[in-house]
Amino acid sequence: MDAANRGPKPNYQRILDKTLEELSGEGRRPRLLLHSCCAPCSSYVLEYLSAYFDITVFYYNHNIYPEEEYGERVREQQRLIEEMRLPQPVHFLEGAYEPGRFYEMAEGYEECREGGERCFRCYRLRLEEAARAAKEGGFDYFTTTLSISPLKNAQKLNEIGCALAQAWGVPYLQSDFKKKNGYKRSVELSEEYGLYRQDYCGCVFSKAESEKTRRTQEFADQLDISR
Numbered sequence: 001m002d003a004a005n006r007g008p009k010p011n012y013q014r015i016l017d018k019t020l021e022e023l024s025g026e027g028r029r030p031r032l033l034l035h036s037c038c039a040p041c042s043s044y045v046l047e048y049l050s051a052y053f054d055i056t057v058f059y060y061n062h063n064i065y066p067e068e069e070y071g072e073r074v075r076e077q078q079r080l081i082e083e084m085r086l087p088q089p090v091h092f093l094e095g096a097y098e099p100g101r102f103y104e105m106a107e108g109y110e111e112c113r114e115g116g117e118r119c120f121r122c123y124r125l126r127l128e129e130a131a132r133a134a135k136e137g138g139f140d141y142f143t144t145t146l147s148i149s150p151l152k153n154a155q156k157l158n159e160i161g162c163a164l165a166q167a168w169g170v171p172y173l174q175s176d177f178k179k180k181n182g183y184k185r186s187v188e189l190s191e192e193y194g195l196y197r198q199d200y201c202g203c204v205f206s207k208a209e210s211e212k213t214r215r216t217q218e219f220a221d222q223l224d225i226s227r
Contacts, residue, residue: 012147012158012176019173020052029088030140032173033058035130039076040197041145043084043189044182050086053141057081060095060129063102063122065204070097076196083193093137095129102203114206115151122203124160131161131168143173148182151201 023030032053036042042057049055059077064070074094081090105125109118127144134142143161147154154176161172177183190197200210 009155010158010174012154012174013179015174016176023052029054031056031138033093033130033134033137033139033142035060035126035142035144035146036077037061037144037146037149037202038073038198039080040186040190040195041148041177042077043080043193043195044148044186045145045177046081046084046086046090047185047189048177048182050088050090054088056091056093056137056139058093058095058130058133058142060126060133061202062096062098062100062125064097064202065099065207067097067099069198069202072196073198073202080193080195084189093133095133101125106203106205110205112205114201114209115153118205120153120156120160123157124164127157127160128164131164131170131172134170135168139170141171141173143175145177147175148177148186149201150178150183154178 030053032049032055034042034045034049034055035058036045038061046055046057057077059074061070061073064073078092081092084090102122102125105121106118109116109121112118123144123146127142130142130144133139142165144157146152147157158172158174158176162174165172189195200206
C-alpha cells in the first residue's frame with residue numbers, strides 16, 4: 001500500500017486521554033502492568049498514570065548488555081519506586097533475565113540500525129512477556145514505557161500491543177508517552193532523583209553504535225581543536 005492510500009496515524013495521546021476520562025467517570029482504579037525499560041523512562045509515566053491505576057512495574061529486558069548493566073538498571077528501577085512521591089504505592093515484578101532469547105531473536109538482524117526491524121522484534125518479545133504476565137496476574141491493562149523515547153516508534157509499539165491484547169485477552173493501554181512533554185519531564189525527574197541515565201538503549205548492538213558515534217564525535221572535536 002502506498003503512502004497516499006494510508007489513513008492518518010492514530011493520535012495515541014487522544015486515545016489515552018479518552019481512556020483515562022472514561023476510567024475517572026467510572027470511579028475505579030484498574031490494575032496496570034507497566035513494562036518498564038529503565039527507571040528514567042518510567043519516572044514520568046509513573047507520575048502521570050498513578051492517579052488512575054494501581055501500578056505494578058514489570059521489568060523484563062533480556063536485551064540489556066552486559067549483565068552488570070542489567071543489574072544496575074534493575075537497582076535504579078527499584079530505588080525510584082521506593083523513593084518517588086506518588087499517591088499510591090507501586091509494586092515491582094522482575095521477569096527472568098534471558099539474554100539467550102534476545103540473541104536468538106536477533107539472529108539475521110545483527111546489521112540493522114537501531115530503530116529498525118531488530119528493534120521491532122525486540123519490542124514484540126518484551127511486550128508478549130508483559131501480556132502473558134498481565135494475563136496470569138489478572139491485570140486490567142498492560143502497556144510499556146518505551147514510547148517515551150524519541151528514538152522509539154510509538155505506532156509500532158501500539159500496533160504490537162493491540163495485537164497481543166487480542167491474543168492474550170488483556171487490553172493494551174494505547175499511549176505515546178513522549179507527548180505532553182513527557183520525555184522532557186522524565187529528564188527533569190531523573191535529575192531530581194539522581195537517576196543513572198545510560199547512553200545507549202541497552203543491547204550489545206546499540207552499545208556498539210553509541211560507542212562508534214562517540215568516537216566519531218571525539219575525532220571531529222579533535223580536528224576542530226587542531227585547526
